[in-house]
Amino acid sequence: MGKLYVVGIGPGGLQDMTLKARRALEESEVIVGYTKYIKMVEELLKGKEVFETGMKKEVDRCKRALELSKDKVVSIISTGDSGIYGMAGLILEMKKEEIVEIIPGVTSSIAAAALLGSPLMHDNCSISLSDLMTPYDLIKKRVLLAAEGDFVISFYNPRSKGRPYYLRECINIIRKYRKNNTPVGIVKNAMREGEEIIISTLKDFDETKVDMMSMVIIGNSNTFMKDNIMITPRGYKL
Known part of the structure; x- marks a missing residue:
């Protein structure tokens, strides 16, 4: 009898993948994923059957993974964590009698936060600025x-050629509630080749430095800079 692992492979480097995720891939006979993500783990795929598709084929990938898992051990992969903008939700919506196990991974906001310092030390939220699945009015x-509630905010999918102004508009919303x-913090290609870290302020923020491979983390009213790193205090008395 087969099994389906829904695997978060982390930010992209093999050294940042959890041991459990790596073991799931090693155990699997078949790996299913987006072409770009398959390349990130190709060192682990020797001798395995691979099913890959391009962008916007998530339903096809999930359907194929579930079909194959009836009599094979299969992993369907997502970058970051499979349950945060990944494949876990779709797989669980579509599954019937298949055996499914969700394997967590290091999501992009956590990877970016580690490089920036400790910006997520207090209450925080993640918001995707992609309107492919969510109306832009709801995103705003x-x-x-989130700004009114003084959450630290992590923006996923912050800026693309098709929606170059969303990030600036959302930053302007936040500026009404923050100094x-x-x-x-802007982190491009967190923990993989091409990594770049930029720390700015709301006033001096330059959205042109942001692309789809970036994470943007906005501090709350107490976040401060020390030795060029971001720190959001938890509230301990020092």
Whole structure:
């Protein structure tokens, strides 16, 4: 009898993958994933059957993974964590009698936060600025409420050629509730080739430095800079 692992492979480097994720891939006979993600773990795929597709074929990948898992051990992979903008939800919606195990991974906001310092030490939230699945008006409402609630905010899918102004508009929403000197971190290609770290403020934020391979983390009202790193205090008395 087969099994399906839904694997979060982490930010992209093999050294940042959890042991459990690596073991799931090693055990699997078949690996299913987006072409770009398959390349990130190709060193682990020798001798395995691989089913890969391009962008916007998530349903096809999940359907194929479930079919193959009826009599084979299969892993379907997502970068970061499979349950955060990954394949876990879709697989669980579609599954019937198949045996499924969700394997967590290091999500992009956590990888970026580690490189920036400790910006997520207090209450925080993640918001995707992609409107492929969520209406932009709803995205802006969530940004407004998160800003009003003084959450540290991590933006996934922050800026693309098709929606170059969303990030600036959302930053302007946040500026209504935060001081101009609030720290903002940009991390491109966190923990993989091409890594770049930029720390700015709400006032000086330059959205042109952000792309789809970036994470943007905006501090809350207490976030501060020390030795060029972002720190959000938890509230301990020193």
